[in-house]
Structure formats: structure tokens, C-alpha cells
Amino acid sequence: MAVAPRNPKLDPADEALADGILADEQGAQDALTQRLRPMLERLCARLADPDDADDLVALVLYQILQAEERLMSAWDRRSPLDVYLAVASARSCVEEHRRFQIIRAVGVDTPRPEADTDHPCEADLARWLSSCADPAVAAHAERCRRCARRVALARCALGEEYTEPSGRRRTKGGKAMSLLDDLARGVKSVADSASSEMSLYTLRGQLRESE
Numbered sequence: 001m002a003v004a005p006r007n008p009k010l011d012p013a014d015e016a017l018a019d020g021i022l023a024d025e026q027g028a029q030d031a032l033t034q035r036l037r038p039m040l041e042r043l044c045a046r047l048a049d050p051d052d053a054d055d056l057v058a059l060v061l062y063q064i065l066q067a068e069e070r071l072m073s074a075w076d077r078r079s080p081l082d083v084y085l086a087v088a089s090a091r092s093c094v095e096e097h098r099r100f101q102i103i104r105a106v107g108v109d110t111p112r113p114e115a116d117t118d119h120p121c122e123a124d125l126a127r128w129l130s131s132c133a134d135p136a137v138a139a140h141a142e143r144c145r146r147c148a149r150r151v152a153l154a155r156c157a158l159g160e161e162y163t164e165p166s167g168r169r170r171t172k173g174g175k176a177m178s179l180l181d182d183l184a185r186g187v188k189s190v191a192d193s194a195s196s197e198m199s200l201y202t203l204r205g206q207l208r209e210s211e
Contacts, residue, residue, distance in 0.1 A: 014081035
């Protein structure tokens, strides 16, 4: 796989870890796990109920490690590795937590979402968080609530205080529609619909839009 351009100011430890993962060196995955686990614990404590947080950490860590080569190949080395890992962790935690909610609501698992090409990728958001983003990416991220939330969660993963992004979700009748509102409507649609599968995908869409 192609490797992104190198930053002359890159931390040698970051570069060694990424290259170790790409070369499948012994101990590299353990080092990556040590980097990721504290980030995931902060994120999952923020997103999930205490009873679910440990399970969510384990699940997201597993998913990230399964894709570690792709993850490191996509890292744009103009941004610090920890910033990139924090953004990637935030996205994975949000997606897996959403699946937790759907499973709990309707008792059925759902496929993991495909790459969302309508929004900047993890590497793009990491560059934005590192103040070296392309102008087009910065312009999108500054007006997109979903991207702003992922960046806020990435800051949380790095140990900063979480600040909810400004702006409100779509409204109906003047009232902001929260994730729980969407979930409740989706569960009702499962009960009312003759096609549970159709309702389940409707619920997935509602949860994704409400992020």
C-alpha cells in the first residue's frame, strides 16, 4: 500500500510505530494497543452507559486492530499520529455505539456502514485538528455538525474536555430532535411495519442522520 507524505517534523516514535504495523513487526500491535486503549476508554465513558463502556472499548479496539494496516497506510504524516488515531477512534466509537443502541432497541444486529464519502476522512479531519487542513476540508468541517462532533470527540480522546458542537439538529415543530427521539420513532416503526427488515434500515438511517 502507498504511504502518505512524510513530515520532516514527525515524531520518530510515531513513524516507527506506523512502519512497524505496516511491516508486521513483532510488538507493533501491542504498542498500538497501548496508544489506543486510553483514548477508547475516554470516548466510551463519554458515549456509553457504564455497563456498556468496557464492552464497547473491547469491540472498537478489535475492529481497529483488524484494520490496522489500512489505518496506518491512510495516515497523512503531516498530522501527529495520536491526533489521527483519536479521530479514527472517535468515528469507530460513534458507529459501534449506534449499533449497540439498535441491537438493544430491536434485538437485531446491522451491517457496519460503508465509508461515508460525503464527509472528510479520518486523515482529513486529523489535518484539520492539527491546523494543516486543505481549505476545502476546513470549510466543510467548520460548517458540518457531524464533523465538528467527531473532532470534539477526538479532542476528548486526547484528554481534553468535551464541548458539544454549536448548532441544533434538524427540528420538527420547533423542537430539536435528539438521537433518542429518532430511536423511539424507529422502534415504533419496527412494531408497526409488516417488514421488520425495512424498518430496521429506516432506523439505521435515522440514527445516522441524527449523529
